[in-house]
Amino acid sequence: MDKNQMAVSVFDRRAVDYQEKFMDVSRYHASLNLFCEHISPPQAEVLELACGPGNNTRYLLQKRPDFRILGTDLAPGMIELARANNPAACFQVMDCRAVRQLNRTFDAVMCGFGLPYLTREEAAQLIADAAGVLRPGGILYLSTMEDDYAKSGIHQSSAGDQLYLYYHQADYLSEALLTHGFALLHLERMVDDRRPELPFNDLILLAQKQ
Secondary structure, eight states, X not given: OOHHHHHHHHHHHTHHHHHHHHSOOGGGHHHHHHHHHTOOSTTOEEEEESXXXXXXXXXXXXXXXXXXXXXXXXXXXXXXXXXXXXXXSEEEEOOGGGGGGGXXXXXXXXXXXXXXXXXXXXXXXXXXXXXXXXXXXXXXXXXXXXXXXXXXXXXXXXXXXXXXXOOBOHHHHHHHHHHTTEEEEEEEEEEOOSOTTSOOEEEEEEEEEO
């Protein structure tokens, strides 16, 4: 099983457990609010990649009920929960590496903690793909686990599941954003003390397509 499919299998099997642990996104309210504030069009079309059980989706729709959100995730179990949690949004099973296949454009793209399951090269490609589907002035939100990329590897969760986690670094993600025509609006680091077995910072990036 490849590294990405390993993650999909775990998240599909543990979707309900993940929902119980991470449905509350209050620790990220500040950056999610900033994301909403930078999206000016009414009824803005938002693409959410790696949406999980729709935890971010739910908060975004509380802040901006006018958003027209398409949420995607590669784990069918997550999509099932996301639909139940957000009947006003649309969801479909899709690999975040297949963004271009949608053949449409958006006012904003969000990928909350999808990057830990992508290589450095795939993360850079996701930024390029986001630039390709965003309208001029569109907003991109990325969050990930920050540490030395060389520390990436297989980690075992408290439930005994094994996942290959990629750590990412602000320097090369910021460079990729600039390379693909984004202006960096916000960079934030947060210590995540919910998973003591994985010492890292949460890294949040907000950028605007020029």
